[in-house]
Amino acid sequence: xxxxxxxxxxxxxxxxxxxxxxxxxxxxxxxxxxxxxxxxxxxxxxxxxxxxxxxxxxxxxxxxxxxxxxxxxxxxxxxxxxxxxxxxxxxxxxxxxxxxxxxxxxxxxxxxxxxxxxxxxxxxxxxxxxxxxxxxxxxxxxxxxxxxxxxxxxxxxxxxxxxxxxxxxxxxxxxxxxxxxxxxxxxxxxxxxxxxxxxxxxxxxxxxxxxxxxxxxxxxxxxxxxxxxxxxxxxxxxxxxxxxxxxxxxxxxxxxxxxxxxxxxxxxxxxxxxxxxxxxxxxxxxxxxxxxxxxxxxxxxxxxxxxxxxxxxxxxxxxxxxxxxxxxxxxxxxxxxxxxxxxxxxxxxxxxxxxxxxxxxxxxxxxxxxxxxxxxxxxxxxxxxxxxxxxxxxxxxxxxxxxxxxxxxxxxxxxxxxxxxxxxxxxxxxxxxxxxxxxxxxxxxxxxxxxxxxxxxxxxxxxxxxxxxxxxxxxxxxxxxxxxxxxxxxxxxxxxxxxxxxxxxxxxxxxxxxxx
Amino acid sequence: xxxxxxxxxxxxxxxxxxxxxxxxxxxxxxxxxxxxxxxxxxxxxxxxxxxxxxxxxxxxxxxxxxxxxxxxxxxxxxxxxxxxxxxxxxxxxxxxxxxxxxxxxxxxxxxxxxxxxxxxxxxxxxxxxxxxxxxxxxxxxxxxxxxxxxxxxxxxxxxxxxxxxxxxxxxxxxxxxxxxxxxxxxxxxxxxxxxxxxxxxxxxxxxxxxxxxxxxxxxxxxxxxxxxxxxxxxxxxxxxxxxxxxxxxxxxxxxxxxxxxxxxxxxxxxxxxxxxxxxxxxxxxxxxxxxxxxxxxxxxxxxxxxxxxxxxxxxxxxxxxxxxx
Numbered sequence: 130x131x132x133x134x135x136x137x138x139x140x141x142x143x144x145x146x147x148x149x150x151x152x153x154x155x156x157x158x159x160x161x162x163x164x165x166x167x168x169x170x171x172x173x174x175x176x177x178x179x180x181x182x183x184x185x186x187x188x189x190x191x192x193x194x195x196x197x198x199x200x201x202x203x204x205x206x207x208x209x210x211x212x213x214x215x216x217x218x219x220x221x222x223x224x225x226x227x228x229x230x231x232x233x234x235x236x237x238x239x240x241x242x243x244x245x246x247x248x249x250x251x252x253x254x255x256x257x258x259x260x261x262x263x264x265x266x267x268x269x270x271x272x273x274x275x276x277x278x279x280x281x282x283x284x285x286x287x288x289x290x291x292x293x294x295x296x297x298x299x300x301x302x303x304x305x306x307x308x309x310x311x312x313x314x315x316x317x318x319x320x321x322x323x324x325x326x327x328x329x330x331x332x333x334x335x336x337x338x339x340x341x342x343x344x345x346x347x348x349x350x351x352x353x354x355x356x357x358x359x360x361x362x363x364x365x366x367x368x369x370x371x372x373x374x375x376x377x378x379x380x381x382x383x384x385x386x387x388x389x390x391x392x393x394x395x396x397x398x399x400x401x402x403x404x405x406x407x408x409x410x411x412x413x414x415x416x417x418x419x420x421x422x423x424x425x426x427x428x429x430x431x432x433x434x435x436x437x438x439x440x441x442x443x444x445x446x447x448x449x450x451x452x453x454x455x456x457x458x459x460x461x462x463x464x465x466x467x468x469x470x471x472x473x474x475x476x477x478x479x480x481x482x483x484x485x486x487x488x489x490x491x492x493x494x495x496x497x498x499x500x501x502x503x504x505x506x507x508x509x510x511x512x513x514x515x516x517x518x519x520x521x522x523x524x525x526x527x528x529x530x531x532x533x534x535x536x537x538x539x540x541x542x543x544x545x546x547x548x549x550x551x552x553x554x555x556x557x558x559x560x561x562x563x564x565x566x567x568x569x570x571x572x573x574x575x576x577x578x579x580x581x582x583x584x585x586x587x588x589x590x591x592x593x594x595x596x597x598x599x600x601x602x603x604x605x606x607x608x609x610x611x612x613x614x615x616x617x618x619x620x621x622x623x624x625x626x627x628x629x630x631x632x633x634x635x636x637x638x639x640x641x642x643x644x645x
Numbered sequence: 646x647x648x649x650x651x652x653x654x655x656x657x658x659x660x661x662x663x664x665x666x667x668x669x670x671x672x673x674x675x676x677x678x679x680x681x682x683x684x685x686x687x688x689x690x691x692x693x694x695x696x697x698x699x700x701x702x703x704x705x706x707x708x709x710x711x712x713x714x715x716x717x718x719x720x721x722x723x724x725x726x727x728x729x730x731x732x733x734x735x736x737x738x739x740x741x742x743x744x745x746x747x748x749x750x751x752x753x754x755x756x757x758x759x760x761x762x763x764x765x766x767x768x769x770x771x772x773x774x775x776x777x778x779x780x781x782x783x784x785x786x787x788x789x790x791x792x793x794x795x796x797x798x799x800x801x802x803x804x805x806x807x808x809x810x811x812x813x814x815x816x817x818x819x820x821x822x823x824x825x826x827x828x829x830x831x832x833x834x835x836x837x838x839x840x841x842x843x844x845x846x847x848x849x850x851x852x853x854x855x856x857x858x859x860x861x862x863x864x865x866x867x868x869x870x871x872x873x874x875x876x877x878x879x880x881x882x883x884x885x886x887x888x889x890x891x892x893x894x895x896x897x898x899x900x901x902x903x904x905x906x907x908x909x910x911x912x913x914x915x916x917x918x919x920x921x922x923x924x925x926x927x928x929x930x931x932x933x934x935x936x937x938x939x940x941x942x943x944x945x946x947x948x949x950x951x952x953x954x955x956x957x958x959x960x961x962x963x964x965x966x967x968x969x970x
Contacts, residue, residue, distance in 0.1 A: 167821075173738055173739065173740075174740060179694075179696075181696040182696075255694070255695040255696050255699040255703045255707070256696070256699070257703075258700060258703070293696075294696070309740040310740070311740060311741070326749075326920060327739065327746075327749065327920065328750065328920035328921075328924050328925065328928075329822065329823060329918075329920035330822070365821070365822055365918065366918060366920075367821055367822075367918040368915055368918065368924075369805065369821075369915060369916045369918070371805045371808065371809070372805070372808050372820055372821045372916060372917070372918060374813075375808045375809055375812050375813035375820040375821075376812075376820040376821060378813040379812050379813045379816055379819075379820050380816075381812070381819055381820045381821070381822075382820075395813075502931075529687070530688070530931070531931065532687075532688040532693065532931055532932065532933055533686070533687040533688045535692065535693075536687060536688045536689050536692045537687070539692050539695075539699070539704070541701065565699070565700055568700075569700060569701070
């Protein structure tokens with residue numbers, strides 16, 4: 130016996146999201162025109178298997194679609210699959226593909242394309258580890274695709290929905306293309322590749338052959354029924370925030386994303402411009418190296434966590450922030466703020482001093498490494514350093530460039546103890562997305578309790594068991610101070626009211642948007 | 646045909662060839678130093694390409710694919726061997742040849758530099774010469790004050806203020822971006838005039854101060870007194886005798902200014918969202934895109950050699966006392 134799409138719909142909350150989507154449809158939308166988005170930067174490639182940056186994903190997820198995609202509520206929703214049947218043992222996922230879906234090159238999408246996409250992904254994507262649990266694929270007929278797992282999983286659809294390194298489908302003829310191949314621009318999405326001048330602009334045009342998912346009443350995150358009114362969307366790459374604001378003020382752009390809050394006053398008195406503050410955006414987290422002395426001592430890490438006044442650090446970041454003790458968002462089925470609250474913003478120097486004494490700390494240098502590229506990270510670290518010094522710690526701030534900073538964190542390098550970063554997709558996508566980051570950035574080895582908790586999370590088919598397993602893992606991550614949560618950071622964007630149908634969300638989408 | 650002219654032409658061509666040949670060791674040093682400095686920087690392009698989800702095994706695989714796991718000396722020799730065959734390598738982040746990436750962006754930076762130079766030279770020279778001629782007057786003080794402001798105020802700040810005033814408030818000029826000259830002279834000028842002026846402000850200040858001091862020195866020479874004593878008109882005395890003798894330092898400064906314009910374009914291109922060489926190099930350094938940084942630095946080095954060569958050649962035309970060979 131297999132579960133049906135009805136079960137999938139219930140489980141994913143698809144029906145509710147569709148209802149929300151349908152009520153928010155803009156009235157009397159007109160067809161035509163080009164929207165201009167003054168974005169921070171541009172894509173480096175359109176090869177989905179290689180893409181993880183927010184800027185690249187914004188364009189890519191409007192040109193490509195996957196079997197399932199992230200809905201408005203951040204859960205997996207069917208997109209190119211009309212139905213997903215999961216075997217009772219959680220080992221087999223059968224996707225029934227929608228008929229008549231066309232690629233931008235006019236060819237109909239079939240299971241052969243899905244198979245080729247998945248096989249290429251497993252071969253070249255830096256994120257291929259997410260398919261390590263796949264035993265084999267099957268494409269028994271043109272409209273069926275079957276994935277057999279090695280170990281039962283209740284989160285496999287959550288893995289497939291990820292908009293970072295998205296498992297989106299392109300034609301089978303690209304199967305043997307190398308990573309970042311420039312020919313890879315063909316998807317099934319409502320927008321198609323138009324014109325790209327590197328460092329200048331990218332234009333995506335309406336795909337007139339787009340086959341919308343008519344079973345859905347309206348758009349739903351990256352899924353649902355998408356209708357494109359605009360002829361094209363042009364992304365101008367404008368790295369300077371002041372210039373993005375000026376472009377919107379002058380009418381050179383219709384949308385200006387990623388704005389520092391201090392610039393918003395420039396829109397005062399402009400009734401023709403709307404400002405949106407979007408939560409969730411990213412999470413600001415301190416990362417502590419468990420591989421480098423003296424923070425390889427858990428007591429010293431806990432002492433650092435004890436001195437943190439999260440509000441002061443968040444204020445210094447200059448971002449719009451809100452308190453949240455968890456490294457997940459309230460929308461997640463695994464969220465439990467109360468369980469991790471004791472580790473959050475302790476602001477307790479006396480406790481820190483006691484822990485330092487217990488650890489035998491003798492004033493060894495603790496290196497706080499940050500970078501000059503992202504001022505919010507640098508400013509957070511500067512405040513943390515003062516909080517640590519006040520508790521008697523020998524905190525030394527080291528400012529390097531982002532590349533060096535990121536390399537040291539990801540590459541488990543020596544010479545640093547604390548750093549900070551903003552994580553955007555991981556908290557949205559859930560515990561499975563955090564795993565690599567937690568282990569790599571905190572340089573964790575031999576923490577059997579964490580290994581056990583994570584193993585239980587991946588092995589549990591029932592959501593209650595997974596929730597319990599994740600809670601254990603999160604308490605270890607924050608309790609052992611591998612990570613110290615600071616705050617949720619929102620993103621700010623502004624747009625011209627000439628556009629109707631803009632819906633604030635994780636990323637800006639231009640379907641169901643029209644321009645006067 | 647005039648035999649003397651032919652002989653001088655052949656000599657000039659020989660001189661040019663010798664100077665270009667002398668540039669080769671310079672370019673080799675530029676290549677090796679750039680390679681060494683870049684690889685001394687911490688950071689690994691494989692990490693950038695792999696993204697933050699990748700585990701160490703994936704990063705190691707990408708390093709091997711890119712040849713970054715090989716000994717540095719082997720990487721250097723491979724690069725130099727490809728260079729002598731005209732292959733500047735392939736950008737790691739753009740997945741295109743370094744040469745094509747440069748060719749795509751060169752027109753932007755070239756346009757910006759030429760326009761900026763066209764603004765800098767007449768204004769800088771006239772201001773400097775006027776200040777020198779009217780030394781000690783309010784005009785001198787005003788010009789030197791403006792020149793000081795030009796060299797002191799950071800170009801990113803002037804750029805932002807300029808965008809706000811001329812773009813957002815007055816709507817006279819676009820707030821950023823680039824339109825190729827092929828799409829019309831007017832839109833090309835409209836998008837370049839702001840960044841070109843901003844870029845020129847520093848150079849105008851620099852050139853005006855230098856021209857003033859060279860002109861002051863020339864105006865105090867005996868031949869100026871002689872010219873005036875023999876009754877030559879003031880305009881002719883200044884233009885023909887004093888000004889011409891300031892041209893050698895002014896031309897030397899022009900060579901430096903062209904180099905500064907290319908260097909200064911990094912910030913101006915960022916502020917005005919121009920897809921030029923400056924942005925390319927900054928992004929390449931940030932991403933540790935070794936082939937792209939090495940290739941562009943080598944091309945910059947070659948451009949500077951050519952600029953110096955052109956300036957040296959112009960010396961001969963301006964001052965008959967200068968001879969090479």
